[in-house]
Amino acid sequence: MSYQALYRVWRPQRFQDIAGQKAITQTLRNALAQEKTSHAYLFTGPRGTGKTSAAKIFAKAINCPNLKDGEPCNECETCHSITQGQLNDVIEIDAASNNGVEEIRDIRDKAKYAPTSADYKVYIIDEVHMLTTGAFNALLKTLEEPPKNVVFILATTEPHKIPLTIISRTQRFDFKRISVRDSCERMAYILNQEKITYQEEALTVIARAAEGGMRDALSILDQAISYGDDSVTAENAMSVTGSLTQELVLDYFDAIIQHKTEKGLSLLQSILAEGKDASRFVEDLILFSRDLLVYQQAPQMTDLLEGANVDEGFKTLSQTITAQQLYEVIGILNDTQQEMRFTNHAEVYLEVATVKLTQLTVAKVADRLAVEESGTNGNSQVGQQKITDMEKELLQMRKQLQELAKNGGAPQPTKKAPKAISKPGNNQFKTNTTIIYKVLSEATKDNLAQLVDIWPDLLNMLSVTQRAIMKASTPVAASPNGLIVSFEYDILCQKATNDQELLEAVSEDLRRLVGYSLQMICVPAEQWPVIREQFLKQNKELIKKRPAEKVTTPSVHKNETQVVSNYEQENLASLESVLPEPEEDETIVTEAMELFGEAVVEVRND
Incomplete structure (x- = not known):
């Protein structure tokens, strides 16, 4: 037979x-x-x-x-x-x-x-x-x-x-996945009945590679028996499954702890050159990190370990590496594992992960130590800088409130000048008014209303990172070819403008939702009212000079009448309805001061 x-x-x-x-x-x-x-x-x-x-x-x-x-x-x-x-x-x-x-x-x-x-x-x-x-x-x-x-x-x-x-x-x-222990017991019983010699460590390697399937475990065991000529050793099992020896894993973690990027990349290349499976490599590292965490918290419960041997190297590593570092290692490896599922170049993601593990961990630990130091030493550089910045912001806010109170809440034209986009400060986002004016010249109320309705759906279609950038954004004007988005924070506006992948994702998702692609232009929320007002003024002058269809309608400002085209008048009306006039915000501040007084009160939570 x-x-x-x-x-x-x-x-x-x-x-x-x-x-x-x-x-x-x-x-x-x-x-x-x-x-x-x-x-x-x-x-x-x-x-x-x-x-x-x-x-x-x-x-x-x-x-x-x-x-x-x-x-x-x-x-x-x-x-x-x-x-x-x-x-x-x-x-x-x-x-x-x-x-x-x-x-x-x-x-x-x-x-x-x-x-x-x-x-x-x-x-x-x-x-x-x-x-x-x-x-x-x-x-x-x-x-x-x-x-x-x-x-x-x-x-x-x-x-x-x-x-x-x-x-x-x-x-x-x-039916649940079969545990490593139960799989090992079943394989040991079968090997004893078949009179085949084996090593306990080899069965653990095979059981972990089977991922809870008894049939898969027996299939891998068949391969290991054939590879080892009717004997099952740990080395043969690792060769068949593409797993790593604990010595290699310890060397890799040593490179992480010592922040030696060159050593980590060299180890990675040698491991992949030996034919080790990239996915199995990441899985082994995650399970080893888990074993380290378990041993750190409950050293007496070694039976909970998935496969790590509690030798001197393992004990030394568990005492050297911190739990916070292990959390970071598991997080980076988990992200890498997800990314590797959709690529044909897994080694690239492994190299990136190695660099992150050996370098980014240093930055995170340094930041954490700086925060701890600032909490214990009020004169530290980091903590002192934060306090100084907060004091400057408070003084600036007080001056603005006092000036508003003196002028009865009316805005000062001279104070709006710094907001103009033509002369931004060093830390202010510089907007491209040429592209914005082009979109505004073709903007309609219907285009904007359509995008406002589908904006939540668009955000849900983006990735987590992209959604975080776009969360504090609002569409404020739209044309058949372009979209202007207002951001509450300049830094997010800058990131969105420089993120070409995000811009392409928004354009593609809009094509799926509304049937056509749009170019997204980003503008800070504090600059948008100024840009809008400047465009309305310039557009009004241009309209006076252009020949148009004879339609008499009220102009942008009250008590004036001008001749404009139907299309141009619709654009002006839609733009005026997008945001309230800037003076309305100032009026709200004035009314609030009349109700609650001009004094600045600092509230402290006990």
Whole structure:
């Protein structure tokens, strides 16, 4: 007979052989022993966790005449026939290839007939989520009122795709991922039965690579046996799975702690040159970081470690690296893992992550120490600078309030001059008035209203980083080709203007939402009223000089009448309705001072 894979030879034949699912197997055994079985079951969970095996064992147990403690005897003719797949009363169906209404109707019609040689007719429908809506509807009535002596067992890896009406008519059992310990125990049992030598560390490496699937673990074990010539060593297991030795991981973490970027990149290149899997490399680093955290917090609970060996190097590292550094390491590695899923150049992201781990951590630790120092020493440079900046802002605000009070709340033209965009300060954002005026000359109220309505949807379509930049933004004017967005903070306005990827994302998302692309122009909120007012004044002068369609309408300012075109007048009206006149803000301040007084009160929280 030809060679069979381990997962086929050692497929569980009793409930106690199923690894890592004790709660489920115990429940099924008790139900069988007490003859309290249901007519329909739903087995869900990741691949290779024992769903189909449990279904076949249940089919044997419910039909076995020598049932003992809920376990089949595996010796009678019925058990042998079911194990070999030759019993006509146990029907296993692959829903992926038999997902139509006609196939389910055929099952429903045949289920009415009594079993031929067994006590129960058992239908095992694997990957049941692949059934069509019509097929589910055809199965629904049969599950609700099944014929006597008929049991349905549905198995799936995606239970969220199954209608709730089906789930509510079944007993659901959720199979969990098999732990590393349970996988190692099962593999050790199989290797002992096969009389194959092995190392405990090798089984741990294989179990971690299997990610909770027993079938995957046995497949990897098969490869390790072939690679090592009927022996399983840790080195062979790491070669087959692409995992790292603990010595390499310790060297890599040593480069992180000592902030040696060159050493970290050199280690990374040597690891990848040996053929190690990039995804497995990141996974090993994350699990090792987790083991370090667990050992730091509970050194006596070594049984919780996923695979790290508590040797001298591990103990020394756990005493050297801080928990905060481990949080940063896990965060960067997790982000890298997500980015690597969508690229063909995983090594680039690993190099970037290595640089971050060896350099950015230094900056974060330095910032944290500076903050702590400023909290304990009021004369420190960082803390003193913050206090000085806050005092300057308070003095400036007081002067502005006093000047407003002296002038009765009326704005001073000379004080608006510094806000003009033609002469910005060193720290003020410089806007491109040429592009803004071009958009304003074509802006309409309808374009702006449309964008204001879909603005929340646009923000939700952006990435987290892009959404953070755009959160404090508001569309203030729009034309068929351009969009002006006001930002509350100059620094965010500067970032958005310089972020070409963000500008392209906004343009593309707007195309999806409104059907056409727009160029986004960013402007600080404090500069926008000045820009708008200047444009209205300049536009009014230009309109007077241009020949236009004879339509007499009220002008921008009251008590004036001028001749403008319909299109130009609509643009002016829409622009005037976008924001209130700047004087309105000053009026609000004046009224507030009349109500509450001119004194500046400082509120301190105890």
